[in-house]
Amino acid sequence: MHGARTRRTAYDVRYHAPGEGEPEQLFLEQTQVKYYAFLRELDNKLGEFLCSFCSLCYRKKTPGPVPARPKVLIVKFWGMGSILLSSPAIALIKEHYQPSELIILTLEQNRDFCQSLGIFTKVLSCRLSPLPVFVMQLLKNVLYLRRLKIDLLFDFEFFTHFSALTTFFIKAKMNIGFYARENRRGNFYHVHVPFNSYWHITDTYLNFVKKVIPDAGSSSFIVPEHDPDILNKLRLNEKRYIVVNPNSEPIALERRWPKENFIALIWSIQSASKAPVVLIGSKREAPYNEEIARQSLRPEGIINLGGKTNIRELTSVIGSAAFFISNDSGPLHLACALSVPTVSFFGFETPVIYGPKGSEHIKFFKNIDCSPCMNVHHAKTVNCVRGKAECLLHITPEEVWTAIEPMVKIIS
Known part of the structure; x- marks a missing residue:
């Protein structure tokens, strides 16, 4: 129909932006996004059929008492x-x-x-x-x-x-x-x-x-053991540096706040402070980090740890940071579990379900009329009706800087 909006996938929203990133990296990311989209479709269609078919020949038995030490x-x-x-x-x-x-x-x-x-x-x-x-x-x-x-x-x-x-x-x-x-x-x-x-x-x-342990109480997060030697190797002083995670899992690349915004925010941080900025990520994400570091105010003040840490070292780096800036991602939840103040960005997903809890955490979420559009009932598939990620684009580096400026000045 003429004039009707076309729903766009995470691939369309994220990658129909000419000139963003290195061609090799973009090709790799596009391939990963397409593969995950294929897996979702396979699970939705073939998976549902197989579940229905197997249910026809499955007779559920009433379970007996749970044995000791099951x-x-x-x-x-x-x-x-x-x-x-x-x-x-x-x-x-x-x-x-x-x-x-x-x-x-x-x-x-x-x-x-x-x-x-x-x-x-x-x-x-x-x-x-x-x-x-x-x-x-x-x-x-x-x-x-x-x-x-x-x-x-x-x-x-x-x-x-x-x-x-x-x-x-x-x-x-x-x-x-x-x-x-x-x-x-x-x-x-x-x-x-x-x-x-x-x-x-x-x-x-x-x-x-x-539901199976009605009298269960409460419990704390279980976090990996620390490896404090990494701080000495990197010459990082506890609570005197900032960790930034500009990345997200390949299955959810649409959650990334735009790279240009991270660059602008780091410029503001480096203009006001000489505190080191540490970029984290996997080996696959190291080139993306490097693009951000290269365009910063002081590239020599950026430490790119993409692909250079194991999980224990990463836990130490995050756990000793002054604060942590991140997209909605696994490292964000690790920082929260380690009681590190965080600054996070939400758009396609809602912070009501996955946002950090507590007043020490700053969450940016614009709550525009089409956001959030991801939910567990539809395999967390993005169907963007706008053609671009307005939910994240509306979060500006200027407003983020205004919120974190006092935190930066404390460690300057």
């Missing part, structure tokens, strides 16, 4: 940040059941982080790419877990079909999972837990566990 499996594929936010709930599971085995099944990219938490007896993982490798590794893990005879399975994924299918094939004695009528994930769960879109995600995870 074998417990946590299924949580996506997101270092989500795993961290679920850690208080997982700690309650461990405290209550004292399991003989507490295993997590996750993606390979989360393996080191899960091991560093020191709470799991075993970490099983799958490489997400290429797809045949993911399928083979997932099948291998499912067969191993099936032979192990899991007593309790907690599916911490919200509404993905492939985690429901994983639950079906493992055949634990009791399955606990999220439920919504509009998401057809089969009838594989003995305990169905609703997802409340108005609760913070940590409260949702705690409620998830309390």
Whole structure:
């Protein structure tokens, strides 16, 4: 129809901006975005069909009493940040059941982080790419877990079909999972837990566990151990530097506040202070960091740690910072768990669910009429009706600088 708005995907919104970034980096990011979009589509269509088909031949048995020291499996594929936010709930599971085995099944990219938490007896993982490798590794893990005879399975994924299918094939004695009528994930769960879109995600995870442990209390975040030697190597003084994370996971690149805005904000910081600015990220994200550093006021005052730290070193760098500036991402949640003041940007996703809690955290969210447009019921797929990320573009470097200027002057 003439004049009608065309919905645009995260790929369109993020990449139809000529001249932004190095061609090689943009090509790599575009390829990753397309691959994740393909996986979402595969999960939505083929996954829903397989869940419906498997439900026809599945007869759910009434679970018996939970044995002493049961074998417990946590299924949580996506997101270092989500795993961290679920850690208080997982700690309650461990405290209550004292399991003989507490295993997590996750993606390979989360393996080191899960091991560093020191709470799991075993970490099983799958490489997400290429797809045949993911399928083979997932099948291998499912067969191993099936032979192990899991007593309790907690599916911490919200509404993905492939985690429901994983639950079906493992055949634990009791399955606990999220439920919504509009998401057809089969009838594989003995305990169905609703997802409340108005609760913070940590409260949702705690409620998830309390459905089977009604008298469960509260618990704290579990964070990786620190490696303080990294601060000496980088000659960083505690609480005298600023950490910036301009990146986001490949599955959610649309969450990035524009690169030009980070550059402008760092210019303001360097104009007012000589405090070092530390950029963090993965090896894949190091070139993106380098572009920002190269265009800063004083490139020599930028430390690019992209791909240069392990999780324990990263924990030390973030935990000793004066404050932390970030997109909605896993490192943001790590900073919050480490009680580091944060400055964060939200647009496609809502801070109501994932935003840092507490007055020491500054959250920027414009709450325009089309935002947030991501939700767990639609696999967190972005369908931007504006053609550009106005929800993030409306957050200006000037207003962010006004908010953080007093914090910068304290460490100057």
